[in-house]
Amino acid sequence: MSSIRLFILSSFDLLGPMHGHRLRIEAENRHVSLWTEISVGAVYGAMARLAEEGYLRQIGEEKDGKRPVKQIFEITEEGRRLLAELRRSGLTEIWYKHDPFDLALVRLDPASAAELPALLQARLKALEERLAEADRINAWAAPYIGVTKRAALKHGQHRLRGEIAYLREVLDDIDAIVAEVAAGKV
Incomplete structure (x- = not known):
């Protein structure tokens, strides 16, 4: 079970296409660190891995003045299937790690x-x-x-x-x- 994958895919499913910076702001605004082990800064790398694996796809770019170009992504159908699995496993698997x-x-x-x-x-x-x-x-x-x-x-x-x-x-x-x-x- 991957909390960061669940967060990212569910955010794309809920909010639609976006770039990594918007996702990071979403993580900060939703205070995900209060109930997950997610490091807000880790969303960029996890997003890239999800895109490499075909769960997200780039659909465009956004340029704002002199700021760097931001890649816009959306969730794929394969990403929605993975999201459904992650939701089920998150609710049913017991997360127990030896201390x-x-x-x-x-x-x-x-x-x-x-x-x-x-x-x-x-x-x-x-x-x-x-x-x-x-x-x-x-x-x-x-x-x-x-x-x-x-x-x-x-x-x-x-x-x-x-x-x-x-x-x-x-x-x-x-x-x-x-x-x-x-x-x-x-």
Whole structure:
């Protein structure tokens, strides 16, 4: 599943032909970084790949004064088919990636065990700050967005709350974890 492909193709499907700069502005205005891993600057390269693969096609150019020529693209029928697949997979596939945290935790060496409580407290603080920021952004955005976008934003908040709850459980067991690592039993 590719979020950036889904965003680009759905934007072309919704808005019609456009150039990469307009798509980038759309990504910024829609605040896609709030609910995706998309880097706004990555839309240009992803657009070029979609065009190379036949999902977008160039239909013209636009020249505005002394600015560089902008290529205008539109979605192809093959692009619409891919978009339908991406929408379905985005709604049905479970996106779960193992967190390197787990490997680092089970591969601690006894010398590192002493700093584990401080590292986990710092991680917890960072997660709580990220959640507070998400809460702030979502509260600000709520009056301006519909139910669907609010649901997407809430998903991120719920994931952060789950991570915070898990880390607090680990911290509840920190003495036993440190003892186990120090004894070389991991």
